[in-house]
Each structure stands twice: as structure tokens, then as C-alpha cells.
Amino acid sequence: MLAFTLRRVLQAIGVMLAVGVIAFAMFRFAGDPVSQIVSIDTSAAQRAEIRRSLGLDDPVLVQFGRYFINALQFKFGVSYQFRLPVSSLLAERLPATLELAICATLFAMIAGILMGVYSALRRDTVLAKLFQAVSLIGISLPTFLIGILLIYLFAVTLGWLPSFGRGEVVKLGWWSTGLLTASGLKALIMPAITLGLFQMTLIMRLVRAEMLEVLRTDYIRFARARGLTTRAIHFGHALKNTLVPVITVAGLQFGSVIAFSIITETVFQWPGMGLLFVQAVQNVDIPIMAAYLLMVSLIFVTINLVVDILYTVVDPRLRSTVGRAT
């Protein structure tokens, strides 16, 4: 078990190194940073001076080494457009994105599992068929369209919810949270639903398919032959077996929720990392783009690691086979 975890951690470090190389390469290939910083009438001597002060004259390997060591300390350089350290910009935006992503994932998992279980157990009811239809819409409609439709309905027509922003936030140390104020919570509803809808439909369809599969297995038949209550069979035996693949998908999807929050954040002008990233792309602010890339991949890799470990917690078979294999 320990060897398994260690091996996975090593693999994760390998992935992060590769991503680091790519992030670094962005500085060199996505245009000359100096010309991004200076204005048109800056003299050649001044340009050379800036180039030297930024360390862009040094050999590539030295630059990469410096970038790597700085990245380990969460120093990602200075944003070209804001003239502020990228790490403090990201730290300022991180809580908004994480709160949005966690709420969206929670919504997706709770609603997805409930709807999935219901439509597996009551396959022929009208409601189950309605869920199936809704899930098709959720999977096929693009995120921004859902966001705009929600804004039109609940913000413009009904006026129940704010159409943009995060509402009032409360500072808890460096973390700013919108979960403690009424306006913050109200502002969270539509972005969270927009962001989580695709995941919800995915989880719902997965849970339904897995549950139907599990209900056909011999051990469920045997559980029925043992006279267990329907409730114990459905929610104890069947659901637990259903959740094994659901954990993986939900975990991996959490990574994409953060990555794809870009669109939702743009639609709702949510002051998170995604919005920062979009602004960075528009202004070719490479330090922010590189740091965002590193950050998102770090989240992805971490989640993968956690999911792998969670897997062994849920499924005892993996526990002993990975123990034996290593």
C-alpha cells in the first residue's frame, strides 16, 4: 500500500516536471516578453537593459533552472499587465474559483447520484424518462448557452438572482468566501448550476448504467435469495458497487470543472482564476498563463492521486492486489 502510494507520487512528480517544461517553453515561444512590456518608443538600449534585468540573456538551461526553483516556491514572476506578482494575483482569485468548483461538483454529485439511482430503480416511470431527456439536453447544450439562458430567466425576467459577480464576500485570513453572506450564496447558485450541469448529467447516466449492471449480478440475486430488504440491497449492496467507477469519474471531472470554469466565469463575470486567465490570454500575459497551466495541472495530478488512493479504500480487492504487485 505504501509502495503503491509512493510510486503514484513519483509518477505525479514526473507529470508535473513535464508540465513545467511546457509552461517554461511558453515564455520562449509565445512571442518576445520584452516587446509586451515596453512601449513602441523604447530605445534598443533600454530594451536590452530590461532583457538583462529579467534574466532573458542567460542560457536556456539556467533560465529553466531558475524558473523551476521559483515555481517550487510558488514564485511565478510578475504579471505584465498588472505589474503584480502572479502568485498573489492567483491567491486572490483562487478562493472564488475553488468555491465555485466545489459547489458545482457537490451539486453534480448529489443530484447526479440521486437521479441516477432513481432512474435505475424506477426505470419505467415518467420521471425516470424525463431525467433521461434532461440529461441529453445537459450533455449536448454548451455551457455558455445554459449560463445565458439561466441569466435571462432568473436574473433578467424574474429578477431573483444576480446576473454577475460574487456578491458580498467575507475575509477569513487570506481566503475570501461568499458562502457566509446571503448575496454571496445567491450569486453562487446560477454559476454553480451552469458549471455542474454537464457533470451532473454525466454522473447521472453513469450511475444509472452502472446500477443497472450491478443489479444484474449474481451477488445481488444471492442477496435477494438471502431475504435482505430491498432497501439494504439497493442502497447497501448495489449502490456501493456502483460508486467505485463513479468516484473516478467524479474525481477526474473535478479537475475539468476547475479548468472549464473559464467559460462559466466569463459568462457570469465571476472574479476567479478563469476570468484572470481569459484576460491574460487577451493581453498575452505569459507569466499568468504559465502559472495557471501549472496550477491546473497540479490540481489534476493531485486529484488523480487522491482518486487512486480512494479506489483502494472502497474496493478491498485492489488493496491486496496492489499490495502483492509491489
Next chain:
Amino acid sequence: MTQPVLSVRNLEVEFVTRRATLRAINGVSFDIAKGEVLGVVGESGAGKSVTGLAVIGLIDPPGRISGGQIELSGTRIDHLPPEDIRRVRGKRIGMIFQDPLTSLNPLYRIGDQIIETIRTHTNLSESAARRRAIDLLAEVGIPAPEKRIDGYPHEFSGGMRQRVVIALAICAEPELIIADEPTTALDVSVQAQIIALIKRLGRDHGTAVMLVTHDMGVIAETCDRVAVMYSGRIAEIGPVQEVVRNPLHPYAKGLMGAIPTLAGEDKRLVQIPGSMPRLSAIPQGCPFNPRCAFVFDRCRVERPEPIRQGDQSVACHLFEPAEETAA
């Protein structure tokens, strides 16, 4: 005669499909007395397993019991509402399935599965149920049960898992055990142990056993009586010695003739030509008539009813009292 534990009368099971209604079981009747082991043999698709599932009320739609009645110790159980038949399952009828590798939920410790079953059917506390579970595991021959009770199914071998399955089937002291090909998925060496175990449990607890198998060796060794099924009907039923040594029904004769012996007689095994009809194409009259060596006109028209011949009962026109000379 004392009341039988299980009494099945004219059982009919149908599967409703889009094209037609298929009758998988057609007029099956038998009794099993307390402590008796009834073997049910026949080819694949003869209706052996469906009969077992019908008794325990686990025929899933589109299948349904369409006729006849099933009595367990004198009370009818074939038309009970779902919640009532659930209480019968596991408590009064224990069931053992064919494949022990897939019968246990892989994510739960075996002890938890046994305790869960015990507590579903009794008022025992968690700790009392656990003690009972350890006793049960010891009874079915699992070494060091107090340690193994916390193991997961994948940590047990096939034979050991089947012992766990048996422990689960008997944990509420059922009156009847239905064992559906309990040894088919096991090694030959383990098969004998499992059969001996089922036999011993039946004897010790006075449990009636319905043993579904296609292994005539197992039948000869274990059962008191045997029912030979063909195409959803019982072709012949009787005490195991008689049916094995002196089968009456032409199909049973063929089946017994197909058992290899170690006596060294250098004979080819008897084969029954053809195969069992599909449910959608059961011939008129006796379903065995296209393959029967003794077939005559009446077999093609009229369905034979069971006829008593001593302790045996056989569904064949050859044994109609009036036809005896004619045949």
C-alpha cells in the same frame, strides 16, 4: 404420512416475450419431506433452475408463475406479496447458487454479509450475530473462523467461498435448502467435500434439500429421491436407487446409460440422438417423442400424465395400464 416440507403442485412458469408466451415449466409436481434430499436432473434448459427460483419466489419479469401452487410446510407461498415472500427467503428457504465466485458481494467482509443476513431474520444483537456467524463458519468447515470472518470474498478459494455461501444459506435455520448446481463451478476434489457438507447439514438439522444438478454421480451419492426433468416437465421421479438402476422413462434410460462406469466394460456410452426442443418449439404430445426410440402414434398427439409404477412415477404412454400389451 407426515406433511412434506415442500409441496409443489402443477407448477407452471411462463415467460412473456414480444413474440409469444413461452412456458418454461409445465405441470410440475413433487414433494420433499423433512430431512430428505431430492435431486433434480436434466439437460440445460429443462427447467431445473427455474423450478428452484419459482419456489423461492425469484422469477424475474418477464417470467411469472402462471399456475399451480407451492406450499411450504402447509402454507401457500406462491402468491405472497413481495414483502412476505422476502421474509420467507433466507429465513425458511435458503438458496445456494452455482458460482461461489460471484455470489458474494466483493466489497463487503464475509462476516458482515453473514451478520447482515442473520440480523435481517432474527432479533440477535450485533455481537450475538457475530458469535453465531463464527459458529456457522466453523460448522461449514472454515478453519480459524474467528480470523477469517473479517476476510473479504477475494481472499477465499472457490471451495471456501462456496462454504461461506452455504453458511449464508443456513444462517436462519431454514426448513428447505435449494442448491442450484452448487458444485458445477468447483474442482472435482472440492465438489465431493461440498456435497458431503450439504448432505451432513441436511441430516443434522433435518433440513429438506432440493439439489439441482446435471451430475448423475452427485445424485447417486447424495439424494434420497430424484426427479428427471425434460422440457419443463418431470419425466420420471422416484427413489434414487430405482431410478438409477432401473429407469423407466426412455429419456431417463438414455440419461443413465450416458453415465460412464469404472467397471471397465468396454462399451461406448449410450447417446440420446438430437437435442431438447427450444421453448418456442415444443412438439405436440410428449415433448420427448422426436428423440424417443419407443415412440408410437399416441406420443405425437397426447401428452402423457404421470403414472405410478411402484415407488416411481413416470410420464410415458408406454406405462399406461391399458396400453401395456399394445406397446
